[in-house]
Amino acid sequence: MVDKSRWRGRAGLAVTAMLGVAALTACGSGGSDDGTLKMVVWGSDVDKATYQARIDLFEAQNPDVKINLQLIPGDQYEQKVQTMIAGGDGPDIMQVAEGVNSYSSKSQLVPLDEFIDSSGLDMEQRFGPVGELYTYEGETYAIPDRSGAMIVYYNKDLFDAAGVEYPTAEWTQEDAQAAMEELTIPGEQWGYGGAGWWAQWWSFAYQNGGQIIDDGGRAAVDSPEVVEALQWANDLAHVHGVVPTAEEYADMGPDMGGDPAFAAGRLGMNTTGFWAIGSLIESDVNWDIAPMWQGEEQAVSAFGSGLAISRDSENPEEAFAAIEFLTDAEAQQIIIENAQDVPANLEVQQSEAFLSPEWAPEGLNMAAFGESSAFIFQAPLIPEWNEMQAAFDDNLGTFWNEGGDARTELDKVQAQLESILQ
Amino acid sequence: MSNLVDEAPGAERVALRAGGRRTVRHRMSRRGKKEAFYFWLFISPWLIGFVGFLLGPMIASVYISLTEWDSFTPPEWVGLANYRKALTQDPVFWKALGNTFYYALISVPLGLVIGVWLANLLNKRVRGRKLFRTFIYLPTLVPLVATAMVFKMVLAPSGPLNDLLGWFGIDGPAWLLDATWVKPALIVLSAWGAGAATVLLLSAMNGIPKELYEAAEIDGASAWRQFWSVTFPQITPVIFFNLIMGLIGSFQIFSQVYILTSGGPDNASQMMVPLLFREAFSFYHFGYASAIAWLLFVVIMVFTLIAFRTARKWVFYETEVR
Numbered sequence: 001m002v003d004k005s006r007w008r009g010r011a012g013l014a015v016t017a018m019l020g021v022a023a024l025t026a027c028g029s030g031g032s033d034d035g036t037l038k039m040v041v042w043g044s045d046v047d048k049a050t051y052q053a054r055i056d057l058f059e060a061q062n063p064d065v066k067i068n069l070q071l072i073p074g075d076q077y078e079q080k081v082q083t084m085i086a087g088g089d090g091p092d093i094m095q096v097a098e099g100v101n102s103y104s105s106k107s108q109l110v111p112l113d114e115f116i117d118s119s120g121l122d123m124e125q126r127f128g129p130v131g132e133l134y135t136y137e138g139e140t141y142a143i144p145d146r147s148g149a150m151i152v153y154y155n156k157d158l159f160d161a162a163g164v165e166y167p168t169a170e171w172t173q174e175d176a177q178a179a180m181e182e183l184t185i186p187g188e189q190w191g192y193g194g195a196g197w198w199a200q201w202w203s204f205a206y207q208n209g210g211q212i213i214d215d216g217g218r219a220a221v222d223s224p225e226v227v228e229a230l231q232w233a234n235d236l237a238h239v240h241g242v243v244p245t246a247e248e249y250a251d252m253g254p255d256m257g258g259d260p261a262f263a264a265g266r267l268g269m270n271t272t273g274f275w276a277i278g279s280l281i282e283s284d285v286n287w288d289i290a291p292m293w294q295g296e297e298q299a300v301s302a303f304g305s306g307l308a309i310s311r312d313s314e315n316p317e318e319a320f321a322a323i324e325f326l327t328d329a330e331a332q333q334i335i336i337e338n339a340q341d342v343p344a345n346l347e348v349q350q351s352e353a354f355l356s357p358e359w360a361p362e363g364l365n366m367a368a369f370g371e372s373s374a375f376i377f378q379a380p381l382i383p384e385w386n387e388m389q390a391a392f393d394d395n396l397g398t399f400w401n402e403g404g405d406a407r408t409e410l411d412k413v414q415a416q417l418e419s420i421l422q
Numbered sequence: 423m424s425n426l427v428d429e430a431p432g433a434e435r436v437a438l439r440a441g442g443r444r445t446v447r448h449r450m451s452r453r454g455k456k457e458a459f460y461f462w463l464f465i466s467p468w469l470i471g472f473v474g475f476l477l478g479p480m481i482a483s484v485y486i487s488l489t490e491w492d493s494f495t496p497p498e499w500v501g502l503a504n505y506r507k508a509l510t511q512d513p514v515f516w517k518a519l520g521n522t523f524y525y526a527l528i529s530v531p532l533g534l535v536i537g538v539w540l541a542n543l544l545n546k547r548v549r550g551r552k553l554f555r556t557f558i559y560l561p562t563l564v565p566l567v568a569t570a571m572v573f574k575m576v577l578a579p580s581g582p583l584n585d586l587l588g589w590f591g592i593d594g595p596a597w598l599l600d601a602t603w604v605k606p607a608l609i610v611l612s613a614w615g616a617g618a619a620t621v622l623l624l625s626a627m628n629g630i631p632k633e634l635y636e637a638a639e640i641d642g643a644s645a646w647r648q649f650w651s652v653t654f655p656q657i658t659p660v661i662f663f664n665l666i667m668g669l670i671g672s673f674q675i676f677s678q679v680y681i682l683t684s685g686g687p688d689n690a691s692q693m694m695v696p697l698l699f700r701e702a703f704s705f706y707h708f709g710y711a712s713a714i715a716w717l718l719f720v721v722i723m724v725f726t727l728i729a730f731r732t733a734r735k736w737v738f739y740e741t742e743v744r
Contacts, residue, residue: 079703086493102706106494246599247579254574386704394514397687401599 036066037319039093040084042077046278050340054331058322065318067093078386090312092319096142097305098385100134104141105383110309111139115320126327128346128373133381134306142306143323146335148274148342149302149372150199152293156286158183158268167269169371171293173204173232176269180242183268191242193258193270195233196400198389199301199379200271204229206377207295212388213380219417221410229295230396231406238403246401262287273303274342274369281339281359289365291372298375304344342369349373384420391416487712493702497709504713515714517689518697519721524605525693526672526725529612533668534661537619541657542649544620545627555624558617570681573611574598583610598683601690608678608691619664626660627653655738662737666729673722694718 123131134142180191210225584594685692702711
């Protein structure tokens with residue numbers, strides 16, 4: 001009897017263990033095989049509304065295909081998508097940006113070249129040079145969807161008060177610094193929002209003729225051109241005092257930085273992407289935009305995202321047809337109507353709807369985006385993108401906060417990048 | 423001893439009354455069967471959860487820690503290479519481990535001292551005692567994200583905390599922006615949540631028989647002496663509980679770092695769990711992240727064991743007469 005009850009105990013344990021395993025595997029096999037396409041994107045309410053409006057347009061013309069849109073908060077996007085794919089339940093259509101090659105290099109995305117050929121989509125004609133942004137080892141993994149250069153936002157009232165000419169693409173780095181100095185009132189108002197973000201100071205490095213990763217795929221951040229750019233970017237805050245230091249930003253409020261400080265009217269200039277427009281329209285600041293200034297040569301970074309198909313998609317043909325439609329002129333028009341971003345489609349970018357949108361203040365220089373596209377530099381979208389960013393963060397934290405010698409710090413970054421890229 | 427005395431005689435009595443061994447055995451096993459059935463029935467939700475969602479993944483993570491795995495392509499066996507990398511090659515690992523020690527070994531004792539001090543104050547018959555108790559527990563109820571936002575303002579270089587220090591002629595540091603002061607800043611934040619321990623300590627203090635204090639008073643013991651000779655020994659089990667929980671919790675610190683500093687500047691506030699999170703979900707090094715997780719497990723295990731070993735010397739249980 002005793003033995004029997006023990007055996008029962010063991011059997012019970014085994015059954016519960018099996019149940020546990022069954023419950024786990026059940027989670028993995030649930031997929032969408034009812035013909036609905038799952039699409040994941042990140043962003044805000046505006047982003048969600050805009051994607052949904054474009055999807056509605058697609059569904060209206062393709063009644064037999066349904067797209068289920070999922071918006072994931074930006075800071076969790078990578079983890080969520082990674083978990084979906086690892087669980088064998090990846091989305092059909094996914095938004096990708098700088099991290100695209102962490103997926104493509106591990107063959108988690110479907111190469112799109114065959115689909116592009118058979119659909120007759122002309123990437124060069126539709127997107128220009130940006131069409132090649134999402135290629136890895138000769139194959140295309142995503143179709144550009146949103147793409148815009150970083151631009152200079154400037155506060156017209158502050159410029160007028162200081163008697164400084166408005167910025168143009170013809171400005172050199174020296175011109176920019178001279179203007180910043182004119183615009184600065186110590187402790188109160190600053191000429192520029194700062195260049196601590198990769199998109200900002202890398203632009204200066206490429207203006208100097210430097211590269212972060214060279215054409216042979218080797219780290220190149222210890223070159224004199226990159227060192228000079230980083231030193232200048234940091235000295236603007238800690239030597240010239242024309243950019244708020246980290247401490248000055250922290251005193252303005254939590255999560256303060258260039259974008260909110262500019263919207264509060266405390267900066268003469270700020271360099272960032274299209275997204276700042278949304279909050280500026282609602283602010284009291286009298287602002288306009290201009291293309292980035294230049295160094296030895298013209299260079300500016302660009303932000304964007306593309307649409308890719310994950311390897312788990314059960315219907316890549318349909319998914320591609322949807323992407324084709326979403327990046328075509330009609331659907332891309334909605335991106336600009338909602339003031340969401342710069343559409344990647346050149347036809348829309350050059351259209352009257354983009355150059356003078358309804359929501360824009362009188363005379364806003366929307367042509368700055370088109371003008372910039374001529375000198376956008378190609379950021380190195382290596383598969384180890386996140387690790388590369390961490391290599392900068394790990395070494396430049398104190399440097400940005402307190403000032404210092406760019407050469408010393410970049411030598412450390414260079415060593416770390418070399419060990420990452422091995 | 424007391425446990426045995428309770429059960430054994432009862433069983434014997436049943437046997438005597440029934441008058442025969444066989445029947446007793448039969449009845450016992452039937453009851454036993456039923457009991458076993460209900461045991462498995464009621465424990466099964468926990469068992470399923472434990473095996474499926476804890477034990478299974480734990481065993482899997484031992485295997486993963488011995489491989490190189492990006493979560494997409496099949497894992498590649500590398501033996502102990504991940505552990506070797508952490509212990510001998512990765513300077514960030516040692517930095518994070520050192521930071522975590524720094525944080526745990528200061529914030530836990532500090533939290534206990536503040537907790538005991540507050541509990542002792544609240545145990546006195548003061549006006550508005552209930553109000554104070556509520557206020558002291560309140561920080562525990564505020565979501566950490568909100569707390570972190572408030573602390574970003576409090577710890578700003580010209581924020582309220584530095585204003586306060588300024589009154590005493592101290593020129594406060596830039597806290598979260600300064601590599602030296604970012605860990606003390608996190609410890610200040612942890613001390614803000616000391617109210618959780620206070621509530622437990624307070625209930626322990628309430629449970630101390632009044633006679634002990636009366637006797638101590640008759641013997642002429644001062645308030646200080648009463649605290650050390652009566653109150654403190656009586657609450658040591660709760661202090662011990664808070665110590666263990668605090669150690670485990672502080673070695674696993676994550677959200678505060680993630681929200682306030684992301685480990686910066688220059689990894690000065692990088693801790694073990696944010697580090698393994700970054701390796702796994704940002705760098706796609708699941709094998710290495712699993713190895714870090716197991717190394718952290720060993721560290722926590724060692725500290726918990728040390729705490730239990732030394733507990734015999736200072737934790738007082740009334741039921742354990744020595």
